[in-house]
Amino acid sequence: MASLDVFAGVLGKDKASHLLNRLTFGATRQEIDTFALKSATEAVTILLAAQTAPLPPIDTKTSLTWVVPASANSGEGELRDFFRSWFYGLMYNAGTNSTEKLTFFLHTHFTAIGSVIDKSTSLYYQNQLLRKYALGNFKELALSIGLDNAM
Numbered sequence: 725m726a727s728l729d730v731f732a733g734v735l736g737k738d739k740a741s742h743l744l745n746r747l748t749f750g751a752t753r754q755e756i757d758t759f760a761l762k763s764a765t766e767a768v769t770i771l772l773a774a775q776t777a778p779l780p781p782i783d784t785k786t787s788l789t790w791v792v793p794a795s796a797n798s799g800e801g802e803l804r805d806f807f808r809s810w811f812y813g814l815m816y817n818a819g820t821n822s823t824e825k826l827t828f829f830l831h832t833h834f835t836a837i838g839s840v841i842d843k844s845t846s847l848y849y850q851n852q853l854l855r856k857y858a859l860g861n862f863k864e865l866a867l868s869i870g871l872d873n874a875m
Contacts, residue, residue, distance in 0.1 A: 731764045740767065747771045747822035749815055759820070771822045772859055780848065781810035791848055803844035811851060826858035827851065830865070836874040843873070850874035 735743065740759035744751035748771070751759075759767050780791040783798050783806055790797045790806070797803065818824035831854055841847060850872050857865035869875055 734761055734763060735767055736760050739764075743767060743771070744820065747825055748820055749818055749825055751820070755820055770820060773821060774859065775821055775823045777852070777855070778814055781806050791845055800842070800844050804838065804847065807844055807847050807851075823855065823858050827855045830854040830858060834865075834869045834875070836872075841874050846872075846874040 731739075737756055737760045740762070741751065741756045743764075744755060744759060748755075759770075762770070780789045782788065783790045783803065785798050785802070788797060790803050798806070815824045815828060831851070834854065836847070836850060838847065850869075853868060853872055854865070857868070
């Protein structure tokens with residue numbers, strides 16, 4: 725059985741690579757080299773640092789946010805595509821913070837059927853709920869998700 729003793733010293737490349745692959749979307753060699761010189765506590769502190777909420781998605785046709793719908797915005801199908809692209813962009817640009825990977829992980833476990841949901845804003849607000857609890861209390865998330873419009 726593996727030891728539960730606190731890991732002391734620097735991570736080294738193998739452990740840094742493993743940790744970054746678990747909590748981020750593909751670490752670069754430079755990120756692995758940087759984290760290899762950090763202690764486990766330092767690395768986890770960086771990876772789990774709280775992030776500011778991202779700006780809402782923008783309708784590329786109107787350059788307006790569609791979270792508060794305006795009549796000039798595109799149709800629901802296109803808005804779903806904008807939401808999906810926005811979410812993929814956040815994951816792609818997440819760097820060494822784990823919030824996006826944990827949000828995606830929760831998204832795959834608390835699923836809502838997109839074809840059944842009639843409002844793209846419901847998908848956005850569900851994403852924000854998952855993001856809020858990505859580093860938070862799982863029990864509170866489980867209670868809150870049951871009241872979510874997308875569910």
